[in-house]
Amino acid sequence: MSEDREITIYDIAKHLGISAATVSRGLKNNTMISKSTRKKIADAAKELGYQSNTFASSLRSKNTHTLGVLVPRLNSHFMSSVLAGMEKAASKQGYNLIIAQSLEDADREVVNASTMFNKRVDGLLISLSANTENLNHLDSFFKRKIPVVFFDRVHPHADTTSIIIDNYGAAYKVTSHLIQQGCKRLMHLGGNLLRDVYRQRLEGFQQALKDHHLPFIEELHIISTLSEDAGTDAARYILDLPVSKRPDGVFCANDTVAVHCMIGLKAAGLRIPEDIAFAGFNNDPISKVVEPNLTTVDYSGEVVGTTAVSNLISHLKGISDLYMTNQITLRSELIVRASSAKMRTDI
Amino acid sequence: MSEDREITIYDIAKHLGISAATVSRGLKNNTMISKSTRKKIADAAKELGYQSNTFASSLRSKNTHTLGVLVPRLNSHFMSSVLAGMEKAASKQGYNLIIAQSLEDADREVVNASTMFNKRVDGLLISLSANTENLNHLDSFFKRKIPVVFFDRVHPHADTTSIIIDNYGAAYKVTSHLIQQGCKRLMHLGGNLLRDVYRQRLEGFQQALKDHHLPFIEELHIISTLSEDAGTDAARYILDLPVSKRPDGVFCANDTVAVHCMIGLKAAGLRIPEDIAFAGFNNDPISKVVEPNLTTVDYSGEVVGTTAVSNLISHLKGISDLYMTNQITLRSELIVRASSAKMRTDI
The missing domain is CATH 3.40.50.2300 (Response regulator)
Structure with missing residues (x-):
């Protein structure tokens, strides 16, 4: 089988001698299909190198299950703890993180925000660069109601929640x-x-x-x-x-x-x-x-990270409404x- | 205009009273369109909240311009320096990073690898968890010739390059x-x-x-x-x-x-x-x-990160062949x- 060609459910069906419909149901873990057949389908999918169509289905559903994270610098003790917390909370809910750093440069932050927007992140988590003076670069997010959560270095805005310490x-x-x-x-x-x-x-x-x-x-x-x-x-x-x-x-x-x-x-x-x-x-x-x-x-940077992500995902799942929350202040000691x-x- | 509906090039065309074809060319920065018209189109796109179709075009071209990064833990001084270097090198070439941590757990690494595969990353950068014993979870990458670069915690494999220090x-x-x-x-x-x-x-x-x-x-x-x-x-x-x-x-x-x-x-x-x-x-x-x-x-963790990404992107762009390189050893002092x-x- 050519390694460059995309593997489809039809290839899996042919390989196993069953119908494509059964393969499709099996891949979705549909209990109408027997457990042993589901296992056979999963094994064949793995063996043939089948990529699930989360990508194409993202395009249809408009959800990418991806969150954008914009930070000033990745290499600080605090920020690496925040990221660790974010990744834990996000992966638990089936979300991935795309990251970018501004290196404390407002212009670079503008470019990064635009990239995240075009990558169609479901939500944005942002800590501002030292010299960011306004939030114009986030207007496209606000306009399309893509939720934005600020953490640590925040800026007052009606449409966002901020996670800070006192x-x-x-x-x-x-x-x-x-x-x-x-x-x-x-x-x-x-x-x-x-x-x-x-x-x-x-x-x-x-x-x-x-x-x-x-x-x-x-x-x-x-x-x-x-x-x-x-x-x-x-x-x-x-x-x-x-x-x-x-x-x-x-x-x-x-x-x-x-x-x-x-x-x-x-x-x-x-x-x-x-x-x-x-x-x-x-x-x-x-x-x-x-x-x-x-x-x-x-x-705890980790608590800042998990709190920011949990609130964002609760909003995305319709469990809570981020636009009702202005600010979340975490404990410090x-x-x-x-x-x-x-x-x-x-x- | 409804905020939930996707903005298309037709909306921009209507807004400016020009043809959709002109808008399409203008958005691609085609020099057949006058500079002033291109600026008008770009401004209108921003104002209306148009999202470029990198996502849909990714689906066509099969390139996502996204690299997966799997690490044992995000919150260490070394790893945050590596990530900072990776982000710098990747963003320079128009690539984004999706990150995940195994928390030193081989099972979690398997799940993360599968997520990255289904997110269709163009390439994978990985540092192994403490108890990973084999590379079976990367087989799907090898099979589909999605390049894999190991860094720091590596494992010998014919189809990958390793970035290490001596x-x-x-x-x-x-x-x-x-x-x-x-x-x-x-x-x-x-x-x-x-x-x-x-x-x-x-x-x-x-x-x-x-x-x-x-x-x-x-x-x-x-x-x-x-x-x-x-x-x-x-x-x-x-x-x-x-x-x-x-x-x-x-x-x-x-x-x-x-x-x-x-x-x-x-x-x-x-x-x-x-x-x-x-x-x-x-x-x-x-x-x-x-x-x-x-x-x-x-x-330098940062040099480890930039070297890993540069080699991966050179390979993706066809400038160099990763499969010819076995190992890159960086200087230490x-x-x-x-x-x-x-x-x-x-x-």
Whole structure:
């Protein structure tokens, strides 16, 4: 049999000496066909290399059972946990994921959204690039009522649901903790304020300062990409300040920038937490390895992923209506470790 | 206009008061149509929510421009770097990725392979689960000549190309380095030997011992999942040994198990590298954070990903023939850091 020609149910029927109708029913696992015949048909289909016509039937039913996932970067600890959660939830319901990354570039995100649209995904899961300024590139989805779920880096829109954690509340809690440990001159290493996650972390930080009658010090608020290098740069910035102008506590918008800032300060002889206390965000594996271990905010990327996909699929199956839900806020938890324990000796 | 009805080229034609043939040509960017008309057509298509018929034309041409990616787990630093590299290389050539994870379960890998086959991926990229024992689940791909590329966790097969690093050589180099630093009783924390990567790392370790006339000590060879917990368990195992039976150097098949073993030993008062030297594998972010910094093997997951996809697409485009290539071995590099510097004081 030619290997290039498409195998059809007629080939299977001929091979087994039964009717094509029986083969068709057998492949659909129709119980009108005896179990042993169904097995024979399935075995023959496999042997001959028959591809089920999900593809052609998708075209007829307009459902592809495929979800598009657009993320800023695939290679972060958080995003890989989110993807793992999404894949688990999707495959359980018979859905597949097509993925693309914007590499933090809004133009690339526009192209990716258009590709997903033309691939006819049944729904879209998206976390925005750092410099995305509007949602025009999603208009075609909204127009055709293809459901869109935002996660982590979200943007308010009437026709979508957002899956987030309470960034404001978590930042407020971390900052209050640092203040309780005796910090009076607090620094914030934050991210791009175009993104809600980072704006809300800054706002929680500021509100906690205000509620404790402490000043927000402009020159101790640094916005960066939150990379390893940004952490090293922040350490240099702190070391260049006159000793009296240095912070005595730092709240960082992620663990990477916190850990590499700590490493830079330790190399210069500063003591953590005695001279400067530290707190991060994400509970990344490095937070448990750095010495002293880093106080941080734990939230499960996997839960973000499963929640986003479950809500999208419930909507697609008509079980729930995504357009009624504005926002789903997931739990996060402050994990206190030695990097912030100025007052406590029991950690 | 109803939002549920499919928008066709006839709708665009009617909207613009031009012929459907002109719309069709314009959408294909045919230069017979003036640039301004092409722009008008593109704008109208966007406004009306027209979906290009890549889907239907895929059915005709039998190409989906989609590659399947099957991995053991999505949430590891290495795998997320591989995926990032794959996505970059694929999107550059107009291909999309559908992803699925086996969660180290061979049965799940079988189901995932069948899904990818029925989704009619143009090619498959696969890294095997820890307990996959044969390639029967890929037979349908081989039969239909859908190209398969293995990466990282590979299995010899005539019809595929494997993208690997020289695990044997890297392990030999690391072990020789530990021996040069004065280690005489070496331990190996290794992975499941069903997988070539771990078998080859063990073999490189054993050959280096042999070449330096040192014994391979059975009770100092521990096979595990290489997780954080496995590292903690290994520390306990070492601490339970009589002091004279403890290793003076440990070569670990990944950085996670190395770092968490080090943390356990340090907590018990052992000095690294003075009492026990350490070396890992992967150059994971934690290797630069643990104290002392971990000696390790660096190889780029991103390069593994781009190489795998580039080779697959070159084959699909007829530029090169994958069936002629047996194996592509990528460069890796030993990075010596303080965890193994028994002899050297300059690190």
